[in-house]
Amino acid sequence: MIRFKSDKEDKPILDYSNLAFIRKLTRKMRDPQTKFDAKEFVNKGEDYLFNYTNKNVGSVDEKRRKFLKSLIFGIAAAAVVGVIPGLKVLVPPTVTVTSGFPKSLLVDSSGNPIKASQIPVNSPFIVIFEYPMTGEPNFLINLGDSSGKPVEIPSTTVEVPQTGKTYTFPGGVGPNKSIVAYSAICQHLGCTPPYIHFFPPQYVGPSQLAAAEPDQLTAAALLAAKQAKVPALIHCDCHGSTYDPYHGGSVLTGPTVRPLPAVVLEWDSSTDYLYAIGAVGVATYPNGNTGVPTNNPNDDLSSSFGSPVGDKTTVQETENPFSS
Incomplete structure (x- = not known):
């Protein structure tokens, strides 16, 4: 069980079944034949991720949907991205930062x-x-x-x-x-x-x-x-x-x-x-x-x-x- 420490206690965020699920998902995301489209994810949000997962990894039931939502948009995202390097494909790629806003x-x-x-x-x-x-x-x-x-x-x-x-x-x-x-x-x-x-x-x-x-x-x-x-x-x-x-x-x-x-x-x-x-x-x-x-x-x-x-x-x- 992967856990994170809150102010008062340790809380579980990732059990081994979900860990295996994430590893399979990230492999699919990196595979050129099933590559994850970050721009589609930005445009469509969680719906794109759910459809992608359902098609390439397996059925997404309500429990899995809640897990994916918490993983991306909640505190678990910050914790797990550091634990599982491959999960960074969920984060849209960046471009070179310029110094100051353009006029x-x-x-x-x-x-x-x-x-x-x-x-x-x-x-x-x-x-x-x-x-x-x-x-x-x-x-x-x-x-x-x-x-x-x-x-x-x-x-x-x-x-x-x-x-x-x-x-x-x-x-x-x-x-x-x-x-x-x-x-x-x-x-x-x-x-x-x-x-x-x-x-x-x-x-x-x-x-x-x-x-x-x-x-x-x-x-x-x-x-x-x-x-x-x-x-x-x-x-x-x-x-x-x-x-x-x-x-x-x-x-x-x-x-x-x-x-x-x-x-x-x-x-x-x-x-x-x-x-x-x-x-x-x-x-x-x-x-x-x-x-x-x-x-x-x-x-x-x-x-x-x-x-x-x-x-x-x-x-x-x-x-x-x-x-x-």
Whole structure:
């Protein structure tokens, strides 16, 4: 039995049957014919791991599912990775860390700079740009009230429910201080657009309770928005996590226990151009597994997404999820 020491007692984390299971799993992950796809794991989370294990190692019953979940996302992961070297394949590969966040001009698909004054307020379209890594999506949103007028987003303190730690969200930018940017990766299990997206005020109401995926809202999300007095929200249809875009991407409803990391934007009033210059919050899922807020590039520029973006990053209007 492999054990770890807590403050008061030794606790078992890995019996010999599970040890044999892990050894078989890691062999399969390393085998070129059954190689584990880290990017798929980042995108799909535990579902990919369960399907991979079921296909290559054996049936995954409820007991095994709980073991795998605790192994990856709980305290056991930190203990066991050190005990079993092969288990490190579960951790996404890293890239070379650069010194500091890149300052990236936001441009359109033709390479022309995005002008802040031309970004529609409360747009239902999913608008994405990559930062600080290639392949790492972020929402670009011009927030407004229920009448469509831009709303100034002040700096605010954001709490991480996972740890109780806090950090400062710098607020909105642009001519009305209403433009914000948040990670488009749900901090629960890593779902990405269109399953997680912005719900403008016109789509935050009882009619969304019966809407089809990915536009369905839960009663808990509607209640949380009402209690927080916010007209719009960011919601993930995978498991129901909801975030407040008016208050730093803070958590409105679980199961997530971490806010959406925010991209720090800079607005040049002389040109109306927008720049991404940094990030705040817990490092983007699944890298910030400690739940401790950071603005350290060493945390946010170490991931499986790709390489750091350069001095430009392209903004793309991908789809209107409410149009179907």
